[in-house]
Amino acid sequence: LRCRTVYAFAREMYPKTIKHDISYGTAGFRTRATDLSYVMYRMGLLAVLRARYKNAVIGVMITASHNPEPDNGVKLVDPMGEMLEQSWEKWATKIANVTDDKLENVINDIIAEYNIENMNDRPEIVIGKDTRPSSLHLSKAVIDGVLAMGGKPVDYGIVTTPQLHYFVVCKNTRRAYGQPTEDGYYKKLTNAFKKVRGQNFNNGNYVNRVLYDGANGVGAKKIKYLKEGLEGSLIVDMYNDEIIGSGKLNYLCGADFVKSQQKFPTGLPQDPNVRCCSVDGDADRIVYYYLDENKKFHLMDGDRIATLIAGFLKEVLEKTGISLKLGLVQTAYANGASTDYITNELKVPVACVPTGVKHLHHKALSYDIGVYFEANGHGTVVFKNSAKEKLRTALETNNLSDEQKHATERLINIIDIINETVGDAISDMLLVETILHYRGWDIKDWEKAYTDLPNKLLKVTVQDRTVITTTDAERKCVTPEGLQAEIDAIVAKYPKGRSFVRPSGTEDVVRVYAEASTSQDCDKLAAEVAKKVF
Ligand code: 16G
Ligand code: ZN
Incomplete structure (x- = not known):
């Protein structure tokens, strides 16, 4: 009976209207929103099959990130927050492109290929969407697909991409990673942030105020909740927060605009030497920048965030006296000056991998502590479980010097500021602010580390x-x-x-x-x- 529902729904509610093929690429499916209803429905079906196969919760995120507002897209999130495993990308492509009358065949092929026997299981599928006006009905299509296939949709509504990854991991680790709620997410990040910052909100040249460009998207909507939790420890002045239906999403603002145009965004006051940051349309990327006294624009992109983080982690790690292998992962787009600086000054090993988060994330997992960033501002830090355990055990055994103990505590708290499941603009901002505060640096001090090659x-x-x-x-x-x-x-x-x-x-x-x-x-x-x- 269920199968009949799947195909009847497909034909009647979500018929395949587009003739040309699309393919599941580095960012999932991404195209004009009007062409995506049947694709979303089918991704709902696929998510349930994947969840049954993995015996785990799977995520579906509806977003087209930094693309213009009329576009939309969808990507599946694997159990530990990774991008959909590469070998399943071809099934995503197949299921999206098959005609309505052959849909059943593809589903049967997947079931046969992976020997999925638990077809009566009702796995949870965690669904999130960005602020695009089209996201609402597209998420309904995903939900219909999940229901038709017998899964249990858990609709988180409008969330950032990294929040959705976080929810998936919380659920699959039985909450060991955190509470799978928005509130749980903000609390985890802000509590850790406030703990590390302590009572002195300012330090040296560091001032606890940042201008924040929300790209008129979900990153603007969500920062409001974060600010409450920060309780004044960091003042986030928000700009570009016209959210749903303004048509301004990512328009002349946001991380992608700032990085690719190498320009100050519209909507922010042009005060000299003030630290500013921009996030993208689903808040998984961030870049920093400022205008100097002569209105010259200075960009601190993903490479510079990565070097700031790696240099800091190296120093704190040395102070703990605990031996853990730290490494940094970049792509070919990383500025050569940053690679030189990391190799010759920081003396941290650097790896280079192909473009796309899945490659960076995967490689970073090969270090005890892996920092990865794309130049465009997408990145995070991942810690091996064994590394976290080593730090905690060292603290418990209590034979550390005072300095070692403080450094170890600092590092353990910092792990909770970081969203390890995927690059996260909000969490990355808190991490950058933590390091600048620790160093007593303003944005110009930060920039001094090296000079980007044109x-x-x-x-x-x-x-x-x-x-x-x-x-x-x-x-x-x-x-x-x-x-x-x-x-x-x-x-x-x-x-x-x-x-x-x-x-x-x-x-x-x-x-x-x-x-x-x-x-x-x-x-x-x-x-x-x-x-x-x-
Ligand atoms: C996708 C990737 C991003 C990469 C970009 C490159 C993910 C989640 N996103 O947006 O990391 O920088 O593609 O695009 O992996 P390109 O292949 O068109 O240069
Ligand atoms: Zn994005």
Whole structure:
């Protein structure tokens, strides 16, 4: 009977209206919201199958992150907060593209392939959505899919992407990670933050006030609750908080605008040397920046946040006297100056992996303490369970010196400021603020660590971007034959030159990245390489 409901619903309520295929990419499915109803319904079905297979709670997040307001998208969240396992991406793509009359076949194929026998289980599917006007009816489609397949939808309404990851992990760890409620999330973060900050809200050059650009999205809506919990320990002045239906989501503001345009967003007061930050449309990315006395814009992107965090963790870790392996993960987009600084000054091991959170997160898990960040501001820190245990045991055995004890306590509290399940703008902001406060730094002090090399990102539209394939964490192309040799020859002409090309995973374009010692050289280098791709 249930199966009949699945297919009747599919045909009558959520017929497949779009002929062209879509594919489950690095950010799940993402396209115009009007094309997504049947995809959402089908993702509801798939989430239940995945949950039965894993015997765990699975998450579904409805968002198109930094894309314009008329777009939307969906991604599945695996039991420990990871992105959907890669081997299931092809099933997501299949189930989304099959015609209504063949939907049953794909579902049966999945059941057979994974030997799913517990088809009567009613697993919980945790559902969240961003503030886009289309998200409401799209989440209803997901819920209908979950119900039709016999799952139990748990609708969290409007939440940030990282909040949804957090809920999934809380539920799957039987609350060991925290309470699976919004309130539980804010309490965990703010209690830890206040504990580390102590009674002195300011320190040295550090002032406890930050201007916050909410990108007119969920990050604006949620900061209001966080502020209550902070109780004045940090003053978050919010801007760009016109939320639902204003049409202004991510428009001339937000982390993606600031990072890709390298510009101050609209909507914030242009006071000199004031610390500002911007989050994106689902609040999983953050960048910091300021305008100087001459209104020159200075950006502190994901690379700089990563180095701030890694340098701090290294220092505190040394003070604990406990031996744990700290590592940092970047992508090819990381500014060469940041990589040099981490390697030569901080002396923390750095790994480079292909673009996309799943690759960074996975690699970070190979360290006891793994810091990962994309230059665009998406990142977090992950701690191995064994590392957390080692810290707690050391504290309990009580043979630490006072300094070691304070450092260990600090580190343990800091773990609770961090959302380890995925990059989280709100949690990252609290972590950055904690470190700046600890160091007594204003934003200019922070910037002094190293100087970014001028860099440029271009988009090139080609007939078929899949002809470009890459290796070495996307830093070298394999095909078309000869292209890499040409790029090498161009790069060699520029001091500190570096350039690579890769097909985008989210748009039908090829991306060209270049950096060099001067911005004139950088522009020339990018243009020359782009010409070879075209
Ligand atoms: C997706 C990725 C993001 C990456 C971006 C690159 C996730 C959750 N998101 O948005 O990490 O930076 O794609 O896009 O993995 P591109 O392939 O178009 O350059
Ligand atoms: Zn995002």
